[in-house]
Amino acid sequence: MLKFELLQTDPASHARRGRLTLKHGVVETPTFMPVGTYGTVKGVTPQSLQDMGAQIILGNTFHLWMRPGLDVIAQFGGLHQFEKWQQPILTDSGGFQVWSLGAMRKITEQGVHFSSPVNGDKLFMSPEISIQIQTTLNSDIAMQLDECTPYISVETKTKGQITTEAEARNSMELSLRWAKRCQAEFVRLQNPNALFGIVQGGMFEHLRQESLEQLAEMDFPGYAVGGVSVGEPKDEMLRIMAHTPQRLPEHKPRYLMGVGTPEDLVEGVAQGVDMFDCVMPTRNARNGTLFTRYGDLKIRNAQHKTDARPLDETCTCYACAGSPMAMPHGNTGAAWAQGGRAGFSRAYLHHLDRCGEMLGPMLASIHNLHYYLNLMREMRAALDVGSFGAFRQQFKADRARGV
């Protein structure tokens, strides 16, 4: 099931404010989906994700197929109950991970033969198998299996060369044929959730156009833009972002896969994207790079050693403000209020990082995810009142200010 309502559109850009209703709940769009590869968004509890306002998270089909395996997840009736996340989940098709195996895999019309990176077993992934796995996972949104057209080829014969138009066309057309097979299998299995088609076509607008037109004819309940953020220069990505999303069916949700920086998210929304996912907030958190309203901050730098300020004085996350999570049920918060702000200092976060303490990446992950989710919240609020243009300007000015 999937219902998508378009609530507002920005007159000065392609930005849209919408509401997506899925089997496990409502998602206000534009939205950001934290990535929970192995059935956990790295470094945070499901409760913490809820507190931050996450409404939908992503799971990686390929990883979950390998570990814990489908037998385990089937026993729990799907991914939600296994990982204790009762709001919507989107799963990818597993195609990108299989494709990323490089020399360990072989793509044919039928599907992809590959060796398990966990135990070396010979395995096979096809459009039908991907849908079968995602049906077991019982994700609210499943993705079609596609071939992710790379910017720079990794194939033996053409390795290191920029993908040609002919290669991009072949790849795009294969993805279209796989889209049909995924759709047929999804129907055959009577999967009650929603299946999205994925636009490919590399860096060629006319191929993207062909892809999206043929997918639109297949009448998917939602569409993704794939094959971006795959190693191409930023201006190439922006060129495709400026082309494809706005041309997708207006009354269906649009998902830009694997993107990106805070700036990419604001630009993506302006170009008509409704959904994003990216590992950047959690991965950067573990590497000590924190996002703030006033630019990015590297907590490992010695300058933070004695800095009593929180990461971002405008941020309301647990790391910065000690709330909303600091004062749960029955706790008056009186103790926390002592000494003013309840947030952790840059000095303390610097110290945790230096000592290799787990609490460092834990707080950093909370902060970065909260930053991303809050950025989407601010964009939605601006779209609600028709001030997205002003928001976009202020966002750029703030981010350029410096921490």
Add this chain to the structure above:
Amino acid sequence: MLKFELLQTDPASHARRGRLTLKHGVVETPTFMPVGTYGTVKGVTPQSLQDMGAQIILGNTFHLWMRPGLDVIAQFGGLHQFEKWQQPILTDSGGFQVWSLGAMRKITEQGVHFSSPVNGDKLFMSPEISIQIQTTLNSDIAMQLDECTPYISVETKTKGQITTEAEARNSMELSLRWAKRCQAEFVRLQNPNALFGIVQGGMFEHLRQESLEQLAEMDFPGYAVGGVSVGEPKDEMLRIMAHTPQRLPEHKPRYLMGVGTPEDLVEGVAQGVDMFDCVMPTRNARNGTLFTRYGDLKIRNAQHKTDARPLDETCTCYACAGSPMAMPHGNTGAAWAQGGRAGFSRAYLHHLDRCGEMLGPMLASIHNLHYYLNLMREMRAALDVGSFGAFRQQFKADRARGV
């Protein structure tokens, strides 16, 4: 400041129920103090510790002196504000860590000369310096500097031999002289908190007796039993536990340092101990050993792969029950209630461990700390109603049942 009230005593053992009032709050005894070596209890947030009912935590003076250093902590007015823990904190003297440096340190009457394990700097720790550092940390309870008498000598001349009576006496007497110097420095600095003396004497009851009598004359507001859990056989530890705590001044709190297993805690309480600390709950959590009412559980074992049960069906921690932390402010918990219990399964925890996901040790740390804190809560409740003897029997029977 320190006030200690004795609320109940068990007629059939030396167990006591008490209440300790310190500058930063009230501690119900007997109590367990989670260990926050570097200004963080490993793997948990301060909020989570509060939710679990921790009332006092420990900080390690030596570690905090090395990193972040006293200049940083002084800037925050002490450890509480730096680490955002507003309830009581006890700090050790740093003596045990300095002593543990082995060949890198030299003990004299004046103090201990050693090389910094962080940067090799030549450093010096004395009773006065320990108290000066702990005064900067502003811990609610400071510990005297002592020499921790080992069970097996690590000194060059006697290495590998069981500590002799003469050695234990020399060491105990040095600790007494250091106790006096600590007390004098504590007064000189007008430290407003409380300083505890530490009983030494190795495995010799008559030396322990001498030590505790002389310390009692110095009239400390509380007393610790040190030099146990230092490599001695379990029956040796039990022998000292059966001797020393009950002989300490009745109306002052008694702290058994660095102990121990759940069984040790119950035995310690029966012997008259009021306070414990140990790294075991957090360290074992990171190694995949979980404590439960019905015995210990190794989450890495393959038998847990498909086990849908929580770690401990009687446990109310976030990992086992999804509460109390699962339903904070404004969340009705309706989503969590779907599918019955909101706790995580053994299968999921096994999967997290196998994938090296941070959430594994995070949930395990919450569970183990909650187990320890809850065990103390259950002992206090039993002491309140005069059923400690029955509790002790049931505890042993339950733990022997098996998970």
